[in-house]
Amino acid sequence: MKSIMNLAKFLYENWTVILILVSLVIGIVKKTIDFKSQPREKQVKAIKTILKNTMLDYVTNAEVEYSEWRKSGDIKRSQVIKKIYEDYPVLSKVVDQKGLEEWIDDTIDESLDSLRDIIEEIDNKTDVE
Secondary structure (H helix, E strand, O other), X not given: OHHHHHHHHHHHHXXXXXXXXXXXXXXXXXXXXXXXXXXHHHHHHHHHHHHHHHHHHHHHHHHHHOOOXXXXXXXXXXXXXXXXXXXXXXXXXXXXXXXXXXXXXXXXXXXXXXXXXXXXXXXXXXXXX
């Protein structure tokens, strides 16, 4: 009987936390089911969008880390690719590795362009002030 009272007390004191956790789990399950029910092309497009955003972060970090080095583009690129494969090991199981690496290279180039645009925009705002 005491254990039932302890359980009731626990539920009473933590009902908001429990409700939030249950809602979170339901939301994750729903999103997973929605993602899995999409056609393969849509899934790949969604994953590529996430990877593009992540790679912009990796490129930015590599640029900062090797900012004082001259002619370090290859080192930065290999650092970004290494980080991608470390954080997303499932990519090593992709059948078309050559195509994947070409896409990664293209995305790194796009990320560099985006980074340069962001830096230029910041510099322009700083010059105006």
